[in-house]
Amino acid sequence: MEDGRKPVLPNKVFDCTLRAALGWKGKVKNGMTLREICETLGVSRRALQGYEKAGLVTASGRNKYGHLLYDKDAEMRIAQIKFYQQLGFTIKEITRIIDAPEAELRSALEQRVQKLREEKTEMDELIERANQIIARLSEKTASKKSYFESGG
Numbered sequence: 373m374e375d376g377r378k379p380v381l382p383n384k385v386f387d388c389t390l391r392a393a394l395g396w397k398g399k400v401k402n403g404m405t406l407r408e409i410c411e412t413l414g415v416s417r418r419a420l421q422g423y424e425k426a427g428l429v430t431a432s433g434r435n436k437y438g439h440l441l442y443d444k445d446a447e448m449r450i451a452q453i454k455f456y457q458q459l460g461f462t463i464k465e466i467t468r469i470i471d472a473p474e475a476e477l478r479s480a481l482e483q484r485v486q487k488l489r490e491e492k493t494e495m496d497e498l499i500e501r502a503n504q505i506i507a508r509l510s511e512k513t514a515s516k517k518s519y520f521e522s523g524g
Contacts, residue, residue: 403432403441413450423453426463428470459484 410417423429429449431440442450449470456466461484469480 403435403443404447405435405439405441406431409442409447409450413447413454415450415454420450422463423450426467428453428463428467460488 404412406417406420409415410420420429424431429442429446432443432446433441435441452470453466456470457463459481461469461480465480469477472480
């Protein structure tokens, strides 16, 4: 591209395997404005501008009012970026993996899933500890109530 950024091309792996998982419905016909794409995908304007600054996505053109337009490939790419962010990847990591060969993408996803499993185990343990404390506090409250009700 003239501005030095690489062109935005749909990722074949994403196109074939992740579309349904992300709930992508392909709503773009002639392009959506920045506001429409943000509302449709639940992405903030600032986040989308950050994706553009990182070279992850570019607008496909402008409408007659000068508003940026995003085509279906850009919409799919933004959904893909959002998905990777939800998994916990940073923008820098996404920049590295989004157009990577399948093997590299698979490896990055497998590593991230493993890390999420470890975090889930830690969260489950924290929840269990909190529930134990809640149970103990409930027992103490019940003991105090029965003490006062019996005339103590």
